[in-house]
Structures are given as structure tokens and as C-alpha cells.
Amino acid sequence: MTREKWLDPSNWASLKPFGIGEKHPNNYLELWNAFKENRDQARYAWRILSQGTCDGCALGTKGMRDWTTRQVHLCNVRLRLLRLNTMPALDVTLLADVAPLARKRSAELRGLGRLPYPMVRRRGQPGFTRTGWDDALDLIAERVRASSPERLGVYLTSRGTPNETYFAAQKAVRAIGINSVDNAARVCHSPSTFGLKGSLGVAATTCSYTDWIGSDLIVFVGANVANNQPVAMKYLYHAKKAGTKIAVVNTYREPGMERYWVPSNVESALFGTKIADRYFLINVGGDIGFLNGALKQMIEQGWVDRDFIENHTEGFDQLAQAVKDQSWEDLEALAGAPRREMEEFAAMLGKARTAVLVWSMGVTQHEYGEDNVRAIINLGLTKGFVGRDKCGLMPIRGHSGVQGGAEMGAYATVLPGGLPIDEANAARFSKLWGFEVPATTGMTAPEMIDAADEGRLDVLISSGGNFLEVLPDPDWCRRALGRVPLRVHADIVLSSQMLVDPADTVVLLPAATRYEIPGGVTETSTERRVIFSPEVPGPRIGQARPEWQVFVELATRVRPELAERLHYQGTAAIRADIARAIPAYDGIQHLAKFGDQFQYGGPHLCAGWKFPTPDGKAHFSVVQPPRLAQPNRTFRVATRRGKQFNSMVLEQVDPSNQAVREAVLLSRADAERLGLANGDPVVLHSDVGEYRGRIHIAPVAPGSLQVHWPEGQVLIDRHRRSPQAGIPDFNAFCTLEKAGVPEPAPAPSG
Numbered sequence: 001m002t003r004e005k006w007l008d009p010s011n012w013a014s015l016k017p018f019g020i021g022e023k024h025p026n027n028y029l030e031l032w033n034a035f036k037e038n039r040d041q042a043r044y045a046w047r048i049l050s051q052g053t054c055d056g057c058a059l060g061t062k063g064m065r066d067w068t069t070r071q072v073h074l075c076n077v078r079l080r081l082l083r084l085n086t087m088p089a090l091d092v093t094l095l096a097d098v099a100p101l102a103r104k105r106s107a108e109l110r111g112l113g114r115l116p117y118p119m120v121r122r123r124g125q126p127g128f129t130r131t132g133w134d135d136a137l138d139l140i141a142e143r144v145r146a147s148s149p150e151r152l153g154v155y156l157t158s159r160g161t162p163n164e165t166y167f168a169a170q171k172a173v174r175a176i177g178i179n180s181v182d183n184a185a186r187v188c189h190s191p192s193t194f195g196l197k198g199s200l201g202v203a204a205t206t207c208s209y210t211d212w213i214g215s216d217l218i219v220f221v222g223a224n225v226a227n228n229q230p231v232a233m234k235y236l237y238h239a240k241k242a243g244t245k246i247a248v249v250n251t252y253r254e255p256g257m258e259r260y261w262v263p264s265n266v267e268s269a270l271f272g273t274k275i276a277d278r279y280f281l282i283n284v285g286g287d288i289g290f291l292n293g294a295l296k297q298m299i300e301q302g303w304v305d306r307d308f309i310e311n312h313t314e315g316f317d318q319l320a321q322a323v324k325d326q327s328w329e330d331l332e333a334l335a336g337a338p339r340r341e342m343e344e345f346a347a348m349l350g351k352a353r354t355a356v357l358v359w360s361m362g363v364t365q366h367e368y369g370e371d372n373v374r375a376i377i378n379l380g381l382t383k384g385f386v387g388r389d390k391c392g393l394m395p396i397r398g399h400s401g402v403q404g405g406a407e408m409g410a411y412a413t414v415l416p417g418g419l420p421i422d423e424a425n426a427a428r429f430s431k432l433w434g435f436e437v438p439a440t441t442g443m444t445a446p447e448m449i450d451a452a453d454e455g456r457l458d459v460l461i462s463s464g465g466n467f468l469e470v471l472p473d474p475d476w477c478r479r480a481l482g483r484v485p486l487r488v489h490a491d492i493v494l495s496s497q498m499l500v501d502p503a504d505t506v507v508l509l510p511a512a513t514r515y516e517i518p519g520g521v522t523e524t525s526t527e528r529r530v531i532f533s534p535e536v537p538g539p540r541i542g543q544a545r546p547e548w549q550v551f552v553e554l555a556t557r558v559r560p561e562l563a564e565r566l567h568y569q570g571t572a573a574i575r576a577d578i579a580r581a582i583p584a585y586d587g588i589q590h591l592a593k594f595g596d597q598f599q600y601g602g603p604h605l606c607a608g609w610k611f612p613t614p615d616g617k618a619h620f621s622v623v624q625p626p627r628l629a630q631p632n633r634t635f636r637v638a639t640r641r642g643k644q645f646n647s648m649v650l651e652q653v654d655p656s657n658q659a660v661r662e663a664v665l666l667s668r669a670d671a672e673r674l675g676l677a678n679g680d681p682v683v684l685h686s687d688v689g690e691y692r693g694r695i696h697i698a699p700v701a702p703g704s705l706q707v708h709w710p711e712g713q714v715l716i717d718r719h720r721r722s723p724q725a726g727i728p729d730f731n732a733f734c735t736l737e738k739a740g741v742p743e744p745a746p747a748p749s750g
């Protein structure tokens with residue numbers, strides 16, 4: 001590791017010890033709260049933390065250690081999730097009448113406790129009654145058999161779900177005769193997969209976290225790692241100490257990306273750390289404008305690596321011509337940032353010999369998410385920032401299971417290993433598994449809800465997750481769920497989607513956490529590290545079962561003739577099957593105890609600039625700025641995460657900026673122009689819905705607004721999805737008016 005200065009006041013955020021009086025999360029308080037919350041299972045909680053692989057984000061841990069620094073790896077997100085693993089069972093009599101439960105918030109439902117038994121509710125009944133596993137599985141199997149495979153949809157969440165569950169589930173669903181199995185990767189990084197695969201021939205992060213430390217430059221586009229991957233801030237602390245510069249391109253100056261107090265580093269805990277050296281504020285949806293502007297400048301100035309481009313890439317000349325034809329005025333208007341800032345950003349990239357480009361859902365969750373990703377890749381390729389030390393392209397992941405979900409094939413558009421669904425690949429898996437694998441793509445998660453709405457779905461199985469929170473237009477989603485004759489929800493706790501009245505029948509299945517699964521399980525982190533997480537001794541909940549078993553048993557009841565081919569003795573047998581099916585995962589079959597891991601593809605994909613594309617080269621893509629049909633007098637609205645883990649809201653007030661959940665983040669310039677002050681009630685109207693909130697003046701780009709997600713889902717048009725990945729566009733155009741004063745706001749500036 002690059003040598004660090006012990007104290008470096010130039011990086012300090014504040015001279016106030018521990019940032020007292022400053023707005024930032026208090027991680028020591030989080031530790032104390034976690035202790036209090038889990039004290040009834042203190043030993044078990046400690047074993048989970050010290051022996052398990054974190055079930056929070058996809059940074060990846062070995063207990064409370066990692067492979068990037070030698071320090072403790074623990075964060076407030078993991079501490080908040082801990083209780084889900086240690087809480088006792090809920091009192092199932094509460095489910096006898098769901099009406100009072102339906103008035104509770106999601107956090108309150110989770111807080112009731114773990115789901116202990118299979119439960120069933122039929123149309124007209126006020127609530128659920130207990131049933132047995134055999135009866136529940138027989139009921140589901142009977143309905144699946146009575147229907148046709150095209151009328152079945154299976155969705156898996158990514159929080160905590162291990163590779164073994166994804167793999168067994170997708171195989172079981174394919175044995176039933178469809179490819180309609182999807183997971184939460186669909187609504188986060190599916191455009192990254194398309195962008196990377198097309199440009200580089202790989203579909204994952206190309207580098208390791210250690211590449212951050214000592215790189216000349218790290219760029220974050222549409223990513224708030226301070227909130228979503230908090231231990232990443234420790235890596236950034238070390239990167240800053242090693243002289244790395246950090247640039248952030250975003251629609252809001254996220255406070256945590258400007259200054260952060262890393263609790264386990266004495267210097268940072270005391271004085272904080274200045275994170276971003278340069279923060280570029282852009283419009284919601286302005287990424288391509290800004291990135292192409294920087295690219296245009298780099299090409300004009302000759303700040304590109306001609307040798308790399310000539311010897312290892314294709315398509316540069318077409319791209320250069322395309323950005324030459326894009327006028328600065330158009331790029332500035334789209335980006336919401338002046339040309340000067342694009343030039344400044346270009347200079348940072350131009351000067352860097354090494355750089356890591358990191359992005360997340362601020363980039364992907366757009367109707368043109370794939371092009372946003374390609375615009376980042378184009379920038380990275382201009383200087384060969386891939387396949388070598390301290391360089392890389394990193395779509396950073398938010399859920400611990402999300403990297404493995406699609407790679408295991410729990411995806412409606414690919415087979416295991418990310419292979420496209422076609423005749424040849426289906427034949428390969430048919431031969432391997434001994435049953436016919438369908439050769440046509442299945443329904444993606446949003447398409448399953450479309451089908452439900454249109455009466456084309458008979459059975460929907462949702463393993464974790466909550467469509468009411470993760471998909472746009474919750475009212476429509478609720479209606480659609482209410483039309484599915486049989487809904488099956490496998491989960492560890494209650495969620496609001498379980499309470500939607502049955503069209504005919506709803507079955508709840510109690511799932512085991514990853515720490516309860518005999519034989520242990522694995523997850524794949526953002527940096528492609530496949531990490532073993534052992535079963536952790538401790539209390540077990542009622543009849544909760546590992547979900548992999550549930551899918552296998554269900555498929556076996558639907559197709560008893562395949563029982564032998566689907567049977568697994570345990571998770572070790574699933575890992576052996578994964579190794580046979582996915583060459584990149586060869587090695588997973590040897591993972592058996594705490595600490596076992598390997599990084600598939602090694603520290604760098606495309607090492608030595610050998611790209612696994614048909615011609616062995618990386619490919620630039622011509623990315624045209626999207627034509628946004630923004631109606632007059634509207635703002636561009638983005639949905640942001642506050643103090644939460646994905647859709648799980650952990651606090652009503654975000655400690656990083658003191659924003660309440662109903663906050664509408666508005667620039668000071670717009671607030672003054674409209675005569676609005678902090679706390680003023682306002683109403684936002686989009687084409688599809690209305691949102692009531694309160695003004696929170698914040699450093700967002702003039703003309704842009706931010707509201708919290710999932711509350712802001714009511715504004716999102718569910719029809720707007722990206723063309724290849726089918727990811728919903730979680731942004732909207734909205735008018736803003738003072739509540740009670742129904743006059744439209746004047747046109748926003750910028």
C-alpha cells in the first residue's frame with residue numbers, strides 16, 4: 001500500500017473535535033443503539049458480526065474485516081440490519097386480521113418480528129391462518145400445474161440473498177419451463193451490465209477496491225457511497241492520504257461526499273476528512289451532457305492515450321466526430337453546468353495517469369441508463385483506465401446479493417454466467433441439467449407486474465422484496481398485485497405487499513436468513529470476490545426454511561419426474577453445480593469455512609488490455625444526448641435515498657442534512673425566485689401523480705428537485721423504461737406549487 005502521512009491537516013474537514021455541532025451521522029451512537037437493540041441476543045449478534053459476511057451492501061466482508069485495509073470493517077447500515085437477524089418470531093395471531101397491520105409503516109411491520117410459519121389467506125378472509133409446509137407447497141404446485149408456465153413469475157430480492165438461493169431458484173423455475181425469474185439487479189445496475197458487456201466484453205466491475213488507494217483520481221458519478229456503502233469512506237480516507245484526488249458529478253451536493261468522519265480512523269474521527277476535491281453539480285438527467293462535454297474537451301486538447309486507442313479499441317473516430325458535432329450550447333443546456341466546469345473535469349482526467357470511475361443508480365435509473373453508462377465507459381477508455389493497477393470501471397452495488405443474482409442466472413434475460421438466452425445456450429444448460437431449458441427470454445420484474453395488471457399472470461412468487469416500494473406508481477402496483485390469483489411471499493419479516501387483498505389466495509412462507517442456512521452460503525461482492533459465509537450457531541425461528549429448498553421442493557412437486565435432477569444434498573452440492581455451470585465461478589466448490597474466498601477474474605478484468613470481445617478490443621460507443629421532452633414550467637425531479645438501506649427507511653430524518661422524509665430539496669436560487677422558505681408545504685404534480693412535501697433548501701442544481709424514494713414513487717411514470725435493460729426511469733418532470741395556493745410556479749431557471 002502507498003505510504004501515508006500520519007496527520008494531514010490539509011484533508012481535515014473541521015477543527016471541532018468529532019465534528020461536534022456539524023451535521024453528520026453519529027456512528028458511535030449507532031453502535032450503542034445496536035447494542036441496546038440486540039442485547040437479548042448479544043452473543044448471537046456478535047457471532048453474526050464476527051463470523052458472517054455482511055448482508056448489507058456489496059462491499060463485502062469476512063466477519064468485521066475485509067481485503068482492502070487491515071482495519072475493522074463495520075458500519076451503521078450493518079448495525080441497523082442486525083436486528084432482522086436476531087429478532088424473535090412475531091405473534092402470528094396478529095395476522096388473523098390484516099386491517100390494523102395495513103395501517104402500519106413498513107418499518108413497523110418489520111419490527112413485529114420474524115415470520116415463523118407458513119400462512120395462507122383466501123379471498124374474503126380478514127387475515128391469515130397457519131398452514132403446514134406440505135400443504136402450502138402442494139397448493140402452490142397444484143396452481144402452477146393447472147396454469148401454463150408463461151403465466152408464472154418469480155422475483156428475488158438482493159438483500160442478504162446468497163448465490164446458492166439464486167442458482168437453485170433459477171434452475172427450479174427453468175425446470176418448470178420458463179425463464180421468468182428476475183431479481184433486484186433489474187432495477188439497479190442492469191444498464192451497467194449491458195453497457196460494460198457491449199463495450200468491454202465483461203459485465204462486472206473491472207478492478208478492486210485497493211485500486212482506489214493511490215490512484216491519481218477517483219470519479220463518482222451519481223453515486224453516494226457515504227450513505228450506501230459507508231465503509232467505502234474509510235477507503236477514501238486512505239486514498240486521500242495517499243494523494244488521490246476525488247471528483248464527484250451529481251445532482252445534489254451530498255454532504256457525506258464532501259465531508260465525512262470515519263469513526264475508526266483517529267484522525268478522521270477527530271477532524272473529519274474532506275472527501276471531494278471538486279464537486280460538479282449537474283441537472284437531473286444531465287449526465288450525458290456533462291460527460292460528453294468533458295470528452296469533447298479531452299479530444300480537442302489531445303488529452304487522450306493515442307497508443308491505447310489505436311491498438312486496443314474500435315470506434316474512436318466515429319465517437320470523436322459525434323462529440324465534435326454536439327454543440328457546447330446543447331451540452332451545457334442538458335448538463336445544467338457551464339462549459340468551464342466540463343473543461344475543468346476534463347483537465348482532471350487528462351492529468352491523471354490512473355483513475356477509477358465509479359457510478360451507481362443516479363446514472364442507471366434513467367430511460368437512457370445504458371447510454372449514461374456508455375458515456376462513462378467512453379471517458380474511461382480515452383486514457384485506458386481499465387485492466388491495469390489503480391484503474392477501473394466500477395458500477396458499485398448496493399445489495400449484498402445483487403452481483404451474484406444475475407451471474408447465477410436469476411435473471412429473465414440471461415442464463416447462468418450472463419449468457420444470453422438463445423438456442424445454443426439453452427441447449428448447453430439442457431444437456432448439463434437433464435431437462436429442457438427454454439430458449440426465449442422471460443418476463444422482467446416490471447413486466448411481471450404489467451402481466452398481473454393485464455390478467456396474464458396466475459402465480460407470482462416473490463422471495464423478499466416489496467413491489468409496492470421498488471416499482472413506480474404504487475397504486476397501480478397494488479391494483480396489479482390484487483389481480484394475481486395466487487401470490488406467494490417468502491420472506492423473513494412482514495412487508496406491505498403481503499397485505500394486499502387476495503384475488504384468490506395469498507401464501508406466506510417463512511424464510512431463513514443467510515446465517516441460518518446449514519452448510520453456509522456465498523455472496524459475490526462488487527469487486528467480484530466470492531465470499532463464504534458460514535452457518536452461525538444461534539436461535540432458530542419456528543419453521544423458517546432456506547429459500548433454495550423451497551424452490552427445489554416446489555419444482556419437484558410440479559415436475560416429479562425431475563426430482564433426482566433437481567435434488568441437492570445441501571449448499572455444498574449447489575456450489576458444485578455452480579462451478580460446473582459457470583466457468584468464472586470455478587473455485588466456489590472449494591469454499592467451505594469462514595475466510596474462504598476468491599476473486600473471480602483476478603484483481604483486474606481485461607488485464608493487459610485483453611478484452612473478451614469478438615475482436616479482442618474495447619469498443620467506444622457513439623452516445624447522443626437524449627432529447628428530453630421537458631414540458632414548460634416544470635422541474636426535473638430525482639428520487640434520493642436518505643437514512644435508509646435501499647427501500648428500508650431507517651430514520652425519518654437524514655442525519656447528514658437534517659432532511660425529513662417529505663423534504664423537497666430545492667436550490668436557494670429557485671426558492672428565492674418563488675418566494676419559498678424552508679418548511680413551506682408544496683405540492684408536486686407529474687403526469688401520473690401528486691406528491692405533498694415541504695421545502696428543504698439544499699445545494700441542488702437550479703431547475704432540479706429531489707424527493708425521497710420510495711415515497712416519491714407516486715410521481716414516476718411506470719411506462720418509462722430503458723430500451724435494453726428495461727429499468728424504470730425513477731425521475732420525473734413536475735410542476736411545483738405552494739400547498740393551498742394552486743398557482744403554477746414560474747419556469748425554473750437553468
Ligand code: SF4
Nearest residue numbers: 054056057060075231
Ligand atoms: S459498508 Fe456495506 S458491506 Fe461494509 S459493513 Fe456496511 S453494509 Fe456491510
